[in-house]
Amino acid sequence: MKRVTIRDVAKLAGVGIATVSRVLNNKGEVSPTTRRRVLKAAKSLGYIPNSLARSLISGKTKKVGIVITTLLNPFYATVVTGIESVLASRGYTLALYNSNEDPKKEREAILTLIEQRVDGLILAPVEYESENVKYLIEHQIPFVLVARRVKESNVNFVVADDFKVGKIATEHLLEKGHRKILFLNSWKSSSAKLRLEGYKEALKEAGLSVNAKFIYSLAPNVEVKPILESVLSNRNRPTAIFCFCDSIALEVVKVLKSIGLRIPEDMAVVGCDNLDYTELLDPPLTTIDISRFEMGVKAAKILLELLDSENKNFIQHTFEPKLIIREST
Known part of the structure; x- marks a missing residue:
């Protein structure tokens, strides 16, 4: 750009x-x-006037900007709690904006935060090929990516190993005897891209071909029910569903129960994020823990290191996902 x-x-x-x-x-x-x-x-x-860019780099306002998809998502609510636990102890205040998975809203939020002279940013980028992240790089604004990566390698980030997330979820279902696995994925983000790659790799290693009809990329606010009803109406229907996140899995569970399918007898379900409510579902949900609170803590610590030192090396941390097996599989 x-x-x-x-x-x-x-x-x-x-x-x-x-x-x-x-x-x-x-x-x-x-x-x-x-x-x-x-x-x-x-x-x-x-x-951005040069004087404003310099004030960002010097870090004098004790204010940090955060741009996530939405605080209504329990995953990001926990990530932000982790961020706040670190920054508040150092006397920083937070300015929080939601992108709602819209690159334009994300850009507006970034520009608004820059106008507010925040010391730095923590961002969950909407897109893997992100013009907004390129913008931050070009203007030398201190920032850390959280939960998602971008195409550029010269950035600071804290993420889960999303390839492994996709792979271990699929491998678990394969070990349970399932060969027709529906993947309800997210869209555009690095997490969606890498989890899909992990899903495909697990199938490949099991000697199975990838059925494109069993892969859906869900845009924000897309209803799960019509998709599931369409997929399940076919003779060649899946016997298991891997969901990009627990929020999607919750909707899947509701739909399956509404049409009289038993979990896991008729359909196994796996989510991701290990949100607090997942063990309270009926049946409790098999999911993947990706250290969401710790992810926020680490992102905040990296940003503080950027602001407090002259270290120009990029800091990149990846959390190992952990499969949490419960009754839904």
């Missing part, structure tokens, strides 16, 4: 560079109409 300059802002606003400079530095007289036009152009282009 091309770095935005003051010249770009001037061109879009239809004014001279000197006028843009006066507006951004709040010096000199500029008409209210022109000021609004310049500020609108700067925001739409994502322009």
Whole structure:
């Protein structure tokens, strides 16, 4: 992504560079109409004045920005709790924004946090090929990715081994005798990409071909019920379902019960995240623990290290997933 300059802002606003400079530095007289036009152009282009970028790098506000998918997701609620437990003890306050899996909302949140002069960011990127992360890299803004990776390798991140998540979940179902395994995946994120690769690898090692009709990438707010009803109406239907996360698994359990299928006798179900309610379900859900609280703690500690030291080496930490076997399989 091309770095935005003051010249770009001037061109879009239809004014001279000197006028843009006066507006951004709040010096000199500029008409209210022109000021609004310049500020609108700067925001739409994502322009960051050098002085603002420097204040971010120097880390003086004791405020950290967090951008996640949604706090309504229990997984991210726990991750944020882990982040807060570390940063609050060091006197930092948090500014939290939800992206709702929308790259545009994610970009708006990042720009707003930059305007608030946060010391750094912790981000769960919406996309694996993320323009927003490229933007942070190009502007040298301190940040740590949490729960998700991106295509670029020159970043700090804390994640679970998502390839292993997909592989061990599928291997568990294979060990239970299942050969037709439906995978209800998420979309666009690195976690979705890697868990799918792990799912395919487990099938391959078992000498099974991958059936594309047994793989679904669920966009946000897509209902599970119509998909399941369609899949289960076929003669060649699955006998087990691997769900990207426990939230999807919960919906799956509801649908299966509503149509009279028994778990695990008629359909085995595996989730991921080991959310607190999963052991209270009927039957208790087999899931995968990926250290969600510890993930938040580690992300916060890495960000503090970035802010407190001159260390320019990238810090990348991967948690090992752990299969939690319960009655749903």
